[in-house]
Amino acid sequence: MDLNKLAQDATVKIYPAKLRGTVQAPSSKSMGHREIICAGLAAGTSIVDNISMSKDIEATMRCLKALDATVDEIPSMLPGRTALQITGTGRPVAAADYVDCGESGSTLRFFIPLGATLNCPLTFTGHGKLVSRPLQAYYDIFDEQLIQYFTDGGNLPLTVNGRLRSGIFKLPGNVSSQFVSGLLFALPLLDGDSVIEITSPLESAAYVDMTLQCLAKYGVRVTNENGAHRRYLVPGRQRYRAQSSRVEGDWSQAAFWLAGGSLGDKVACSGVDFASLQGDKAVVEIMERMGASISRSENAVAVRGGVTQATVIDAANCPDIIPVLTAVAALSEGITKIVNAGRLRIKECDRLAAMTSELNKMGAQIVEEDEGLTVYGQPGGLIGGVEVDAWNDHRIAMSLAIAAQRCFLPIVLHGAGSVGKSYPAFWSDYCALGGKIEVLA
Incomplete structure (x- = not known):
């Protein structure tokens, strides 16, 4: 067997x-998610090598395809691993009306803000405990920006229909760092500059640092003001740059x-x-x-x-x-x-x-x-x-x-x-x- x-x-x-x-x-599943997403948001073709395939990584690949990126498995330079050839259009484009996030909390929370840039309906589904994992931090943002969303009593499936606008985004530090990372992926693509303010000490700050490191690798600038994890300055109108990389x-x-x-x-x-x-x-x-x-x-x-x-x-x-x-x-x-x-x-x-x-x-x-x-x-x-x-x-x-x-x-x-x-x-x-x-x- x-x-x-x-x-x-x-x-x-x-x-x-x-x-x-x-x-x-x-290979790091956390960095794998981040590398794959950055590659999919770039205009052109990237190679992300040293991927240890898993159900969570497959969920992120599905979400990228729903945003009109092409994702193909190719031979890796390393034994027992997979490389992904990813070709993106430079910004999210609706290529599907729903996407299955499996049981991956990272996938769901990373892609919801990207889905909210489309200005057309996108439904996120999932399985297991993911169906009921908290998403209130995003719902509060959608309410403030008058972005339409529909849920099953706060649970998945979640349909988002609107266009995220640049501005000031306030999040408490005791929510999952995945909400901060999700915004960091999407905000550089908006027409205006944005600020993410963390209103209390940020837990799991290392995960946000990993996101910032990956963004920088793909040519996206974000300033962690004073290095204190309390205020992130995110210039808009940025573009991700395609490249080849290897996941740690x-x-x-x-x-x-x-x-x-x-x-x-x-x-x-x-x-x-x-x-x-x-x-x-x-x-x-x-x-x-x-x-x-x-x-x-x-x-x-x-x-x-x-x-x-x-x-x-x-x-x-x-x-x-x-x-x-x-x-x-x-x-x-x-x-x-x-x-x-x-x-x-x-x-x-x-x-x-x-x-x-x-x-x-x-x-x-x-x-x-x-x-x-x-x-x-x-x-x-x-x-x-x-x-x-x-x-x-x-x-x-x-x-x-x-x-x-x-x-x-x-x-x-x-x-x-x-x-x-x-x-x-x-x-x-x-x-x-x-x-x-x-x-x-």
Whole structure:
């Protein structure tokens, strides 16, 4: 059976086996979205290489096609990866009246402002938890600018029909940074200059920095006034410039293998960049504070197994690595506190509830708080011998697999195919590192 093509609801049995070896980090899904969008908004043909294909990336490709960009898969310069040849018209043009965003929150929130530049109806649909993920920040802008929109009680499908105008856009800092990035993609194309004002400290600011970096690469100027993430000056009448580029490695996915190495024997993860702006690079610093034995080279990081210690983990700027760090904390000495993690409740699932529920089934001791978790570590291992569920969430499935290597008995995981959302090759890489699984259904 091809482990890269498991059905969403596939069930696997995971046997205790410590991970050891070297694995190549997938390309960054976050930067992949951004590079593909910038290429699609440029006039001319761009090549974006080193793409690790996933359901979320495919959703972004569909949205670009709906805006009249041509997107073709071509051979990559790197083994096991895909390159995309993208030809854009220089500005969004309506080529469809609806687009399916799958379960990708980034795709939906990045494209809604672009759809609002068309001055004709465009309907956004989605699946799973995406249907009800918050979009109020955009609705407030549409109300202020008298842009027509229609929803199902605030949920998808969402139809936008109007033309976004330049001006001052105010957003609270505690909303998803995806709203800021979505505006940053669209505002440079408008006829006038705009300002984005953040009315309170911006959470997940690193993701906005990644957007600014990508915009600059494609020739778009945005000024982060005083570098304080409180006011962005966006000149209008700009044009994206086509070019060739390569997507960097993904620290949020590398985090699973760093955690796997600390709970296993030794795992090295190559293809990462320590100069990256990705907030999830914080996994290295956090795990070092936990006492993990980490070694670095120019584009790789390795972690040797050993006993880790409790710490305080602030989730504000690195929410995506919290599930797997919870697994590490559950097997560390002492009491770990995870704070500022309320946003994890509105991801693909309520990740705080999911990790508490499923790790506790395996024998962990985790207490769920309003904005975080308290994790009472058990360095001796977890009992296992139970059935757990991925909650239709790729990061929950992968985190439980990493914890399973330190169980005394096998676990049965339902929803193993959910990894296809971001990392279809996860189970193949897991087995290549010595993980032992059996596909049951």
